[in-house]
Amino acid sequence: MKKQIFKTGIPLLLLAFATLFIGSSCGGEPSCDESIWYYDNDGDGFGDPDKTTEACNAPLGYVLYGTDCDDNNDTIYPEAEELCDGLDNNCDGEIDNSTTDCEGETICVDGACVTDPENTCNSGISYELDGNLISFDNALVTGEIHNDAAIGKFYDIWTDENGGFYYHSTITENTETAPFASDWFTTNDVANIIFLNNETNVNVTFTIEQSANAVGDEVRITFSGTYDDTSGVNHTITEGEICTTIDIVN
Numbered sequence: 001m002k003k004q005i006f007k008t009g010i011p012l013l014l015l016a017f018a019t020l021f022i023g024s025s026c027g028g029e030p031s032c033d034e035s036i037w038y039y040d041n042d043g044d045g046f047g048d049p050d051k052t053t054e055a056c057n058a059p060l061g062y063v064l065y066g067t068d069c070d071d072n073n074d075t076i077y078p079e080a081e082e083l084c085d086g087l088d089n090n091c092d093g094e095i096d097n098s099t100t101d102c103e104g105e106t107i108c109v110d111g112a113c114v115t116d117p118e119n120t121c122n123s124g125i126s127y128e129l130d131g132n133l134i135s136f137d138n139a140l141v142t143g144e145i146h147n148d149a150a151i152g153k154f155y156d157i158w159t160d161e162n163g164g165f166y167y168h169s170t171i172t173e174n175t176e177t178a179p180f181a182s183d184w185f186t187t188n189d190v191a192n193i194i195f196l197n198n199e200t201n202v203n204v205t206f207t208i209e210q211s212a213n214a215v216g217d218e219v220r221i222t223f224s225g226t227y228d229d230t231s232g233v234n235h236t237i238t239e240g241e242i243c244t245t246i247d248i249v250n
Contacts, residue, residue, distance in 0.1 A: 032056035038066030046077040067091065086111025121210070121218035125159060127240030143219055144248040145212065155212075155219060157242055171206050171221060171242075202227040204237060212246045219246060 034054045038047025039062055046068035053059060069091035070076040080089045084102055088095050102113035124138030136159040144156040154172040204225030212219035223240035 035064065036066075037062035037064065038068075039071075040068070041071040042068075042074040042076075044068065044074040044077045044080075047071065084108035084111060084113050121220050121243035121245060123241065123243045125157070125242050125244070127223065128238045130235055131238075138244055141242075141244045142248070143212070143244045143246045144250065145246055146250050155221070157219075157221075157244065171208075200228045200230075200232075201234075213249075215246050215249055217246050219244060 034056055037053050037055060037058050038049060039051035039053075040047040041051075041061075045063055045065065047063045047066045048068060048071040049066040051071075052066065053062060055062075058064065065078075067078050068076070069078075069088065073087070075083060075085075076087060076089050076091065078091045080091070082089045082097060084096055086095060096108045096111060102108050106113040108114075122138050124136050124141045126133065126135035128134070141157065141159045145153065146156060147153050152172065157171070202225070204223060204227060206221055206223040208219075209222055210218060210220035219242070221242040223242075224238050226234060226236050228234050
């Protein structure tokens with residue numbers, strides 16, 4: 001009799017415990033608040049909004065944020081750095097909407113960093129004198145660097161366009177501002193040469209925007225200001241720019 005009770009009592013006791021355990025986990029309150037998790041295929045911390053599961057804790061390969069706009073590329077996710085690669089890296093709906101990833105004088109065009117045409121020194125020499133444009137073709141502009149023991153480094157830039165000596169300017173590189181310029185030729189008539197250093201009330205400032213040191217380097221210099229000629233007539237120079245490459249270093 002005792003053996004029979006033992007043989008039937010133990011299984012019944014185990015069944016009671018099992019029923020109690022299952023009932024408490026299924027029929028009672030859940031043991032945690034389940035969250036929605038998103039599968040992160042590329043491992044960038046943002047998941048595919050269309051691939052979800054619910055669980056108390058993150059399953060392997062799943063993350064809490066499901067806002068990735070391309071879950072096959074780990075350089076693409078919300079607030080990612082925008083790269084110049086023809087892709088929408090930060091998921092804002094725009095492709096290559098920033099040029100910050102391009103260094104130096106380059107801009108992002110069609111997914112590649114290219115030289116900014118506005119920063120390419122091939123415009124030669126141009127300025128407005130009393131509202132009249134004066135310009136000299138870059139192909140005939142010569143740029144020369146001198147390293148003088150007395151006054152330091154200076155640029156000697158000139159053009160003899162069409163065989164007529166048009167322009168010559170010597171500009172010293174003194175910090176960012178070049179205060180001295182001489183030998184201004186404004187026409188092809190040598191009799192009408194303007195020497196700024198011989199005029200009066202000269203207030204023309206030259207600024208080295210881009211310095212150069214060797215043959216092939218690009219130099220960019222801007223200038224503007226006013227001066228009085230020998231007759232006392234005031235003249236205004238605006239939008240002045242020298243933008244060319246260095247041909248000679250002495």
